[in-house]
Amino acid sequence: MSTSVPAYLDNAATTPLLDAVRAAMAPYLEEEFGNPSARYPLGIEATAALELARQRVARATGARSEDVVFTSGGTEANNLAVLGLARARRRHGRHLLIGPTEHPSVREAARALEGEGFELEDLRLDRDGELDLEHLAASLRADTVLVAQMLVSNEFGTVYPVARVGRLVRANAPRAVLHVDAIQGLGKLPLSIGELGAHSLSVSAHKVHGPKGSGALVLSEGVRPRPLLYGGAQEHGLRSGTENVAGIVGLGRAAELAAGDLSATTSHLEALRELLATEVRRTGVARVLAPGTMRSPAITSLLLSGPPAEVWMHHLEARGVMTSVGSACQAKKRDVSPSLRALGLGEEQSRHVLRVSFSKKTSEEEVRTAVRAFVEVERELGAPR
């Protein structure tokens, strides 16, 4: 297998580090190694770096900097929100509502709460693949304490109407908080915790050209989860542990760049999506799955014929084209993703869905290379069976 990657089209999984981000981080991996809890200049410099990063993340998400909690990444941010907010509010009730396509770091955390006496209910998609808001409104209760609804689906790119969810939650379950997993939304859509009506929002650095192992939970004023980690009371006691200074600096810079370049990025992503759709149509190698719902321009799902998408994926990767099937249909999981079911795909067909995802670093040439590889692979796999 080649190590250079002619076409990296799996940006929903992770993205390459930007030079500007690496440069921002470098001093904190070298001479600025201080512990932010230390009271001498080396420590104070580290604290200053954290606070700058906090401001940058706050600005990128429309929050106040004192409401930003740094974590070890998206999974921890989602766990802190789901476990921490539910536990903090348990005296108000035990009812949880979880979006239909939540990431496992939300879904499994919520499931773990069932063992603590919480009652878990799933939201639904309607026949068009839209979030079923009628069902949501009917499901909200006086004892609902947490609703978790992601902003952009990592498997399909569906953009959910979270602001409407926020309004429904406020109207029908005044004691509930709304957690929004915005990990695939940062840098793809304008992001504002206030406009979404969310009480917490999670972001991850490595999905926006930052380092792995760094993320944040952004809170609205006055909303505080119970911590998951206890110790030295860093992050206002919400997340103990010596801060990952370089990683946090990287997150801050990456978030700033992601939010700053938003309109240029969006038009670039839209152009790439259009190019892919055109080329796929012209060559006839696949069908673009285009539901009527609003979608992130960064993610396109393709329905392939012949062998399962996983076989396509490995043949493509052998040609240096990186794509993914993992999220659309996890290899050993029998469940068809609700978004695919909403498009009328059954278990067999859902095994033929390949995810292609772009970032602002993706070039048109990569898309063309990928389509050429699709054509070659189709020819190779077309042998008699």
Next chain:
Amino acid sequence: MARYGELWLKGKNRGMFERRLAQNVKHAVEGISDVRIERDQAQLVLHPESRARDVARRVQDVFGLSSVFLARGTSADTEAIVAAAEMVLAEALEARPRDRVLTFRVQTRRSDKSFPLLSTELDRLVADRVMPPYEERLRVELSKPELTLGISVRPGRAYVFAERMPGAGGLPVGTVGRTVALLSGGIDSPVAAWMAMKRGCEVVFVTFHSYPYIGASYEQKVRALVCSLGRFQARSLLYSVPFAGIQTQIRDHCPPSYRTVLYRRMMHRIADRIADAEGAQGVVTGDSLGQVASQTLENLACIEDAARLPLLRPLLCFDKGETIELARKIGTFELSIQPEPDCCTVFQPRKPIIRGRIEVCRNAEGELDVAGLVSAAVEGAERIEA
């Protein structure tokens, strides 16, 4: 102190067995501590510089040893032995419940017959000296006591111990010879390889991958299994053989129901060639009679027909449950159950043949350039030092 198992039965070869065992032990503890190894009658005495318990646990995985004792060394005089015995007993009792009386004895072995006391005399003397502080916790019982304080008196040195750790049994790896073991990502084949090692075979691993029909992560899984099994032999080699080319040929030219049997015939031809290159004299497989369609008597015969070297099938008459139990014990089970398709799932026929016939296999292969395909696969194989 690491006691031999059946090694001492081996008559004139004993020296060779002992040397190999000492080498294997030395290799096993590399990176844990520097260890000086002495050979003594029916045991190796290891002198670790530090981390003796870690050394002992590691040595438990070395084949050819029946038990390992964590012992305290001392000079071979009575007072020093008593002092050591007091410490060993105190440690042993710290780790045991206080709420009931334990049966106890002292048991001396002398290899230094010039030691002034007889074994039984030393037993009694030490017991009289160490027991008084623990009168309420210990009661002497000579047969099957719960706690034995062992003393081994050797020329110039004595060892006191209370903790016996079971050894892995078997024969030192490499003393019986070298074999190739076919390794899939499944539960059975790592256990089969382990059993061959247990009986003294050094194992060279061979795996077949169908990249790009399955992912490159398959190879990572197999490498993880090889690393895990690496605890049991000094150095492991893995051949990773590209197999998709052969599979597409078989798919395109042979009866679908025979695919799996024909895959396996090709695997054995390739394994034989690798065995030749590595000086191995047999091929180990994880076959279990009747477990899947390719493991009927007829199909095993079809597969064996293409193999030249002797086939070792240590799991042949094991139930799945028995194999799983062993896999858990040796630590491969968790790795094996990681979901990862292997090459056998590629182009799997809807209805595999149950009672294959050798002539049909041979005829089907008439459509293939068998020698060319085998050579290409052998040449394309990656040799990995794990």
